[in-house]
Amino acid sequence: MEERLKDDLDVVAEYSIVNEFAAVRVRKVRSRAGERLELHSPRHDKTVRLDATVLEALARQPAEVLSQFIDADE
Template sequence: MEHLDGQLDGQIDEKAPAIVIGNEFTQVIIRKVYTRNGERLEIFSPKLDRTIWLDPLALESLTWQEPEVFTSFLAKPFGY
């Protein structure tokens, strides 16, 4: 299996208009991105300069998570 670096810099055909979700603690910019063969949701943190692309299955799996899952994510408040 060949590992392809820079997956997040892969080819994007089109980006939908962004929306900003923010509160007093942080702010993220989310938008739909279209790739050659499909689409994903991009979440971008300007503060941390980090991005994640989530596909429909990953997004769907979020719907059955308990609040504790996100609490455990935040054990490292800035990702480290």
């Protein structure tokens, strides 16, 4: 399911993750700079693309650290 995006990215895979509090579109994209995980929040109209280095750093964080992002948003 590769789709060409306007900023020269190929969409390799796309998923939606939804619960009663949030909805996020998750896509694996490929560009000249390499693969990225793209997260898009339709509610806030914000998108971020994360490379493997950033994803690995996130994976090393305890759940308590990540929960602070949720608390700060309220």
